[in-house]
Amino acid sequence: MSSGAAPRLRALQRHLGSSQGGGMEQISSPLTTHVLDTASGLPAQGLCLRLSRLEDHGQQWTELKKSYTDSDGRCPGLLPPGLMKAGTYKLSFDTEGYWKKRGQESFYPYVEVVFTIANETHRFHVPLLLSPWSYTTYRGS
Numbered sequence: 001m002s003s004g005a006a007p008r009l010r011a012l013q014r015h016l017g018s019s020q021g022g023g024m025e026q027i028s029s030p031l032t033t034h035v036l037d038t039a040s041g042l043p044a045q046g047l048c049l050r051l052s053r054l055e056d057h058g059q060q061w062t063e064l065k066k067s068y069t070d071s072d073g074r075c076p077g078l079l080p081p082g083l084m085k086a087g088t089y090k091l092s093f094d095t096e097g098y099w100k101k102r103g104q105e106s107f108y109p110y111v112e113v114v115f116t117i118a119n120e121t122h123r124f125h126v127p128l129l130l131s132p133w134s135y136t137t138y139r140g141s
Contacts (some may be wrong), residue, residue: 003133031079031117032125034092034140035069039104044074047098047130051078054088061090084120091115091126099132106132113137 007013031051047059047069064083067075096109113126125140 004025009091019049028081029076030081030084030120030123031076031089032123033069033075033128034125035073035093035128035130036109037073038129043071044069044098044128044130045071045073046071046101048073048094048127050090050092052090053085054090058088073127084117086118088116091128093128093130095135100129104132108135111135111137115139 012016015115033047033049035047035065036042050063051065051067052063054060055062057062065078067078069075091113093111093113095106095111099106111128112124115124115126119122126137127140129136
């Protein structure tokens with residue numbers, strides 16, 4: 001196995017194990033995110049992100065949490081149970097800071113994903129696939 005393949009294999013094994021109840025996320029959050037660095041094929045560890053909710057009849061964003069992705073590219077405890085309510089939310093990812101730490105130029109200084117939660121009893125997963133020149137997001141499960 002090549003030296004570059006071993007870290008990717010370990011990351012993939014951690015990723016697959018975490019969905020099997022491997023104890024990665026100690027606080028069950030109804031809102032989760034997962035950031036994958038598609039340029040390296042590894043989770044995006046240490047990426048700063050902020051969760052905000054639109055308040056005051058759509059006039060003001062209120063920051064609910066600032067955090068960093070863990071070694072698996074996830075952010076455990078993003079929104080504690082019971083704090084989610086129907087409304088418009090925003091996940092802001094500091095992509096410029098992430099790429100600068102890696103000595104990589106990038107096109108997008110940040111990525112903002114704005115989404116609506118209509119039913120606060122559901123669970124929501126917002127993945128981000130990231131490279132220095134592009135990003136993709138979708139509603140995950």
